[in-house]
Amino acid sequence: MDWFGGLKVLSLESRRADEMAALIRKYGGEATVAPSLREQKLDLGAHLARFEASLAAGDIHAVACMTGVGTRLFLRDLAARDPRHLDTLKGVPLVVRGNKPAQALKTFGLAGTSVPRPHTWHEVGAHLLDTLGPGQHAVILEYGDATPPPMLRMLGAAGVRVTSVPVYRCAFPHDTAPLSRAVCDVVLGGQDLLLLSSGTQLLHFLKYAERLGLGEEVRAGLRRMVVVSIGPACSETAAELGVHIDLEANPHKLGVLVRLAAEHGPALLRQRLARTG
Numbered sequence: 001m002d003w004f005g006g007l008k009v010l011s012l013e014s015r016r017a018d019e020m021a022a023l024i025r026k027y028g029g030e031a032t033v034a035p036s037l038r039e040q041k042l043d044l045g046a047h048l049a050r051f052e053a054s055l056a057a058g059d060i061h062a063v064a065c066m067t068g069v070g071t072r073l074f075l076r077d078l079a080a081r082d083p084r085h086l087d088t089l090k091g092v093p094l095v096v097r098g099n100k101p102a103q104a105l106k107t108f109g110l111a112g113t114s115v116p117r118p119h120t121w122h123e124v125g126a127h128l129l130d131t132l133g134p135g136q137h138a139v140i141l142e143y144g145d146a147t148p149p150p151m152l153r154m155l156g157a158a159g160v161r162v163t164s165v166p167v168y169r170c171a172f173p174h175d176t177a178p179l180s181r182a183v184c185d186v187v188l189g190g191q192d193l194l195l196l197s198s199g200t201q202l203l204h205f206l207k208y209a210e211r212l213g214l215g216e217e218v219r220a221g222l223r224r225m226v227v228v229s230i231g232p233a234c235s236e237t238a239a240e241l242g243v244h245i246d247l248e249a250n251p252h253k254l255g256v257l258v259r260l261a262a263e264h265g266p267a268l269l270r271q272r273l274a275r276t277g
Contacts, residue, residue, distance in 0.1 A: 003262040004029030007192040007269070010182055010225075012036040012201035014173070016254060020195070023255060027262035032191065034182035036204040037170040039069060039144065044077050047165045051139065052081065054163075055088055061136040062093045064124050065112060067143035068100030070167035074141050075108045086110065093131065097124050097143075098252075118232030119252075125151045134159025144170040144200050170200050172208060183209045186221035193265045194222065195257055196245075197230045199237020206241060219243070224276070226268045228261040230254070 009029035013020040017033045024031035054060045065071040078085050086108055094112030096102045098119035105112050115123035128138050138160055140147050147164040155162050173179060183205070185191050196202055209218035222243055229235040229245045231252030238245050246268050249257040 003027040009193045010191040011195045012205055013197055023258040034178040035173045036179055036201045038173050039168050040171045041168045042166055059137050060092055060139055062138045064095045064140045065101035066097045068104040070141045070143055071101045071104035074167050095127055120233045121148050121151045125154050129158055132160050137161045140164045142166050179208050187214055187217040193226045193261055195228050195261055196234050199234045202238055226265045230257045
């Protein structure tokens with residue numbers, strides 16, 4: 001199989017940029033990796049103080065861990081204040097959105113209940129509704145962006161009290177030159193496929209394009225390309241942003257994402273080009 005066959009493949013990956021580039025090249029693609037975001041830790045002091053007080057009062061009835069990074073950062077800072085808090089958390093129901101937060105809990109000697117696939121906020125919200133009653137208190141450790149308002153409304157309508165903790169936020173990279181070049185490449189038709197390993201990557205890519213005054217041009221460029229998502233949460237964000245997803249990886253892993261794109265992306269691209277002339 002020719003796999004990518006020399007096609008130009010764009011990724012917006014940050015933390016695993018080198019791994020992504022190597023995988024694309026392994027499957028015969030010409031890799032461009034342009035990180036569209038960086039994770040910026042926030043000051044948790046006030047949030048941790050309120051969490052400690054609620055934990056001591058027995059007023060936390062569930063903690064929803066939405067991401068591995070956020071869970072790890074929060075528990076690290078919580079344990080630094082008092083390691084005994086981790087023992088107390090063993091008596092609190094912990095809910096995890098997929099494997100990464102589950103692994104983060106494990107490093108601190110904790111275990112949680114994993115929600116069903118596709119591991120989006122919908123499943124987390126449904127689990128909290130099933131297990132909590134009116135007046136009970138859920139703490140949600142956010143995942144780079146604010147907790148989705150529909151999730152908050154759904155829980156609030158059922159009488160569940162919610163505290164949403166912003167552990168970190170996603171910002172533009174310090175060095176935006178690769179991102180600028182990627183935006184221009186998409187506008188000029190210089191990329192064939194886009195591989196997304198998170199919806200926030202796409203959000204920041206589009207925001208940066210708008211900052212350059214190229215928002216509509218980038219959207220037109222994306223419509224010419226084959227766009228591949230790592231999983232349902234990523235695809236859901238793309239749909240909300242008005243970007244069509246052509247392929248979705250299952251299981252939701254980086255290697256599967258690249259292999260899927262290499263196996264089916266070139267044919268989809270040929271079909272699209274044939275339709276548009």
